[in-house]
Amino acid sequence: MPLKLRERVYIRDLLEKGVIGNEYTVAGWVDTVRVHGGLVFVVVRDRTGKMQLVVKRNISREAWEHARKLAPESVVAARGRLVESKAALGGRELQVYELEVLNKADPLPIDIYAPDKTTLAKRLDWRFLDLRNPRNQLIMRIAAEVARAAREWFVENGFIEIFTPKIVGAATEGGAEVFSIVYFDKPAFLAQSPQLYKQMGVIAGLEKVFEIGPAFRAEPHHTTRHLTEYTSIDLEMGFIDSYEDVMDIVEAVIRHVISSVLSRYRSEIKEYFPNAITEPPKEIPRITIREAYKLLEAAGTPVEWGEDLSSEAERKLGEIVEREYGSYLVFVTEYPWAVRPFYTMRKSDEPDWTYSFDLLMRGLEIATGGQREHRYDVLVKQLEEKGLNPRNFEWYLAMFRYGAPPHGGAGIGLERVVMQLLGLGNIREARMLPRDPERLVP
């Protein structure tokens, strides 16, 4: 009779709440095996923790035979009695009288517990093993918590989730960095963002919408902060007075996300990520990009007036703000019209600058947003000024002829939030199976 896996108890529950003397079933992966003659100590690991199984020949010869031959990372289920043990992890161990090998493991191609001995590239090739390292698994859980907390905030604040197409008929933002698809007999593209569609959600009368989904960028970047496929946390809202309203929302979302992650995972984060953020943000300073130019110039790292901020300038600005404002987050506002997309609303009194913003976290852009231009005539002009053909945006432009409220929104990069929150060195660590120009498999 195989063990009933339905009766299986998670290890953390057993260590914290199991009744000494009672019988339990545990299951998981074999972490280590030590054989001492008629006695085998097996440390088994499930997603909640590790505990020691003691398998004695004189209790079950069969279990003992299995146990002493166990290769690390094999999958087992065991039934036995919970006893106290000063020597064991967590002060408790399971005295086993039934042990079932559910799946045997071959010798491992990488050392799960010594990630530094293996390149990140190789670890990603063997991601299903790499993620058995509790540190790496924690990153995945935190990514999930970021999404959960963001959605919780959106739903509680009246944002409606939408599901926009990822297969699109035209390159949404006019850029060249899109992936092409063969869509039956027609050319098509992968959506770089839900930008135009989330605006549709607002204009269609949903008023406040959000989406957390994949976005695709065919950028041939080989950096530690770019992915060709990432998870975008998008929001868009109508009936705003100004882009300040959008920043208020982004600030509230980010605060809720960071607070939720810390309140749920503070101790684990402390254990595995010495460079992680430890406190939720206070009020986030907002400085115009022109103020940023001045700060950077004063710090001896000038940026050309009217230019976008390079990643180097962003990093530097993050340091300055950390020092001057004591904040690891900063909104940089009013980016030059020259470096923002056609749908950005320009400042009414200074049309070279826009009602837009980026949010930097520890010197890296994690979000971008602003107020969108909702006046049809202005929008057509802005398309032309950007060298785009309004005819290619017919369906989009039509939305502004039949009642489009003033609106704005933002997109937040989920993996970047995770990376900056934990202080990871490479964004690839923040994604289960990253894609970059070289990496398509697994």
Next chain:
Amino acid sequence: MPLKLRERVYIRDLLEKGVIGNEYTVAGWVDTVRVHGGLVFVVVRDRTGKMQLVVKRNISREAWEHARKLAPESVVAARGRLVESKAALGGRELQVYELEVLNKADPLPIDIYAPDKTTLAKRLDWRFLDLRNPRNQLIMRIAAEVARAAREWFVENGFIEIFTPKIVGAATEGGAEVFSIVYFDKPAFLAQSPQLYKQMGVIAGLEKVFEIGPAFRAEPHHTTRHLTEYTSIDLEMGFIDSYEDVMDIVEAVIRHVISSVLSRYRSEIKEYFPNAITEPPKEIPRITIREAYKLLEAAGTPVEWGEDLSSEAERKLGEIVEREYGSYLVFVTEYPWAVRPFYTMRKSDEPDWTYSFDLLMRGLEIATGGQREHRYDVLVKQLEEKGLNPRNFEWYLAMFRYGAPPHGGAGIGLERVVMQLLGLGNIREARMLPRDPERLVP
């Protein structure tokens, strides 16, 4: 001074909780305008409801001038005093002394309130107008609620959200119906499902995972129930005793989803969808496909023994089960090995049949799942038996050599759930911007 949109109050709140005699700001779309000399009645609509504005020339000449020229679907904001009115919707109206036109509308290309006068294709071309019809907007809200409720169930029951790649290096399930991408200089594909990756989530030690995201099928179907891009609610779980465990989970998720939708939207659904489901499911019957063959044969609509169920057979079976079991849901189990994918676990005693299931709702498949084969040798054989080359599945097969627990899972089609729940005639109605072989825009 423009009106402060931040002070805007939603119409439903004003009708239900506004204080008579107080001043309020409302904003929304112009539903109808009636001019009676010095008096204009404007019905304005926001996403919560409609209310009447009364604009009098002798209170504000300027507001009156604006109001009498308002075209339907223009966007306005108005400030005024809330008064009781027997003639008005909801028994209350706003006596306006400030009216701001935020965006003017041209004459409309479709009649928002007479969807039957316009083909679905044309409505989808003008989806941002079509969704201003409260019935259609409600469908979008219900789709969002399905996703929210499913996630809530998953999180409360220990499933961890994962974000799997949609750009993949090989056609996941070996089928021909995949979209090709140009990925820099390499060929790639759009994921048909997160199948192999959610299995990786389990095997990587996350044990129980879920994902709600886009799935892509290059099927040239022109039916009322197929989309080339849809939202898949995917789950996968390790350490199962049998595929019955997976059905238990799917049953619990579906019950929670339907109950949540009904408890939140019961009255609106009743108003707009006469064919909708009105009660959450009771226990869902489970019948083997061989029992289904017999039922269909007895009903005079036989299916070839060992064949899959056609959509016609599914519909018929739905009727039989409704009559015999009083259930609008039914699990059909043990599908023939011949019609299931290579990773399906076969019955140990009857290898021509499998530990798999479909869930039918009102005679349409809304979910499919089963136990997966986790034994390496068996898996290699099954690939070969399906005419697939194990070399093309190297990274996938590797997962089964280093400790893969017994596991299973399912995928649920979000739009199909919405369609069957509301009794819609076409799945395109259940998606904001559907994609089919002809439809790529907007």
